[in-house]
Amino acid sequence: MPYTTFEIPEKYTYQTGFLANVETEAILGALPIGQNSPQKCPYGLYAEKISGTAFTAPRWENQQTWVYRIIPSASHATFAPVSTDQSLETRFNYIPDQLRWDPFDVNADVDWIRGLNMVAGAGDPALKNGVAYYIYGATRSMADKTAFYDADGDMLIVPQQGALDIQTEMGRLLVRPNEICVLPRGIRYRVDLVDEQPIRGYALEIYNGHFQLPELGPIGSNCLANARDFQIPVAAYSHDTKSDWLVYNKFRGQLFRASQTHTPFDVVAWEGRYYPYKYDLGRFNTIGTISYDHPDPSLNTVLTATSNAHPGTAIADFVIFPPRWLVAEDTFRPPSYHRNCMSEFMGLIHGSYIAKEGGKGGFQAAGASLHNCMSSHGPDRAAFDKASNEELVPVKVGIGSMAFMFESCYMVGITDWGLTKCAKRQPDYSEESWGGLQDQFCPPPEHR
Ligand SMILES: [Fe+2]
Known part of the structure; x- marks a missing residue:
């Protein structure tokens, strides 16, 4: 089926589209007609503009949203720093070795905010240049009357275990394993667990720009991720101007907190192009060869954050490896050995991955690997032997599986948490994978 059948049923309704200018109102008539900032907004609401790009960004990439809310978000006390021993800052160790991690832990007794740890990244959010890769794990919902926003960048969340019930300023999203969501820079949200089931997964944060759909080139006007399958919340508000709320904020890798006496989730209507959204990876229309050879994995790009400096070079691509048919003839079907x-950075939501079959100590669900700039990698010995000798009949691979990759033009550094503190790094990954490759060179007799 071209969509995922989820164990946890959907409970919200959505609008659809990608980078579409949408409008939604929880009360009929709450959205001003034909203008953004009337002298008096309908129903005594306040107009507030949220700019996701510079005012003067080109029209195709310009992302702004007008919200009509009960109290402006500016009404809060002073932000105070919050101490934490989490890995949130861009302090990196740069090493060229291939790295792999065992499944990461679900942190006990923490919520979404405290369960985030940066494993690797590049750049600096203050310069709006770079990426960060996080592992999250939490066993409880965020406390009542708390919210969070990330000033550092857009966060693409890849759940691996447990569903996230996300309340945002723009409405609600339910995000389950095999779905992803994008929470843009600055948007207030909170994360609840569903039936108090623990959550674990990955997140990709981009410090510059926003995610786009990749160009399709000769593929044409459909396939890969189709715009119609991205789901956008509809306006849903609370009316609470009596309670004490805490708004947490990640600002250049530091946690801050401010109190306010109203809910941040009081947007009655909104319109624009800057909003959270989610996508079911089961809807991805996978393209591949129907003749021979192994195409580049860029064919499996769901979303891309482009580098303005070099067209076709991404600061981050989000690439998936869904169930698909392999039919290539006279071909080594897994990825070849390569340097890039x-x-x-790869992760596994469930199942196993064709070039690394997994098993104990292998590439496992909830684990990860990093093959950095120009670090050699490819199929391990067992995968090479299997793919070199298998009968090349049409075969469906990846059934019940979903691997993904964050691919970046940056040289990626590892945080202390990723290197040692998480205690999940496999020390013998490289030797185990490629140490036993045999000399099978068999030249013609005249060259022996
Ligand atoms: Fe690779």
Whole structure:
């Protein structure tokens, strides 16, 4: 089926589209007609503009949203720093070795905010240049009357275990394993667990720009991720101007907190192009060869954050490896051995991955690997032997599986948490994978 059948049923309704200018109102008539900032907004609401790009960004990439809310978000006390021993800052160790991690822990007794740890990244959010890769794990919902926003960038969340019930200023999203969501820079949200089931997963944060759909080139006007399958919340508000709320904020990798006497989730209507959204990876229309050879994995790009400096070079691509048919003839079907100027961080939501079958100590669900800029990698010995000798009949691979990759043009550094503190790094990954490759060179007799 071209969509995922989820164990946890959907409970919200959505609008659809990608980067569409949408409008939604929880009360009929709450959205001003034909203007953004009337002298008096309908029903005594306040107009507030949220700019996701510079005012003067080109029209195709310009993302702004007008919200009509009960109290402006500016009404809050002073932000105070919050101490934490989490890995949130961009302090990196740069090493060229191939790295792999065992499944990460679900942190006990923490919520979404405290369960976030940066494993690797590049750049600096203050310069709005770079990426960060996080592992999250939490066993409880955020406390009542708390909210969070990330001033550092857009966050693409990849759940691996447990569903996230996300309340945002723009409305609600339910995000389950095999779905992803994007929470843009600055948007207030909170995360509740569903039936108090623990959550674990990955997140990709981009410090510059926003995610786009990749160009399709000769593929044409459909396929890969189709715009119609992205789901956008509808306006849903609370009316609470009596309670004490805490708004947490990640600002250049530091946590801050401010109190306010009203809910941040009081947007009655909104319109624009800057909003959270989610996408079911089961809807991805996968393209591949129907003749021979192994195409580049860029064919599986769901979303891309482009580098303005170099067209076709992404600061981050989000790439998936869904169930698909392999039919290539006279072909080594898994990825070949390669070195890449781009850095490849991989994770596994469920199942196993064709070039690394997994098992104990292998590439497992909830684990990860990093093949940094120009670090050699490819199929391990077992995968090479299998793919070199298997009968090349049409075969469906990846059934019940979903691997993904964050691919970046940056050289990626590892945080202390990723290197040692998480205690999940596999020390013998490289030797185990490629140490036993045999000399199978068999030249013609005249060259022996
Ligand atoms: Fe690779």
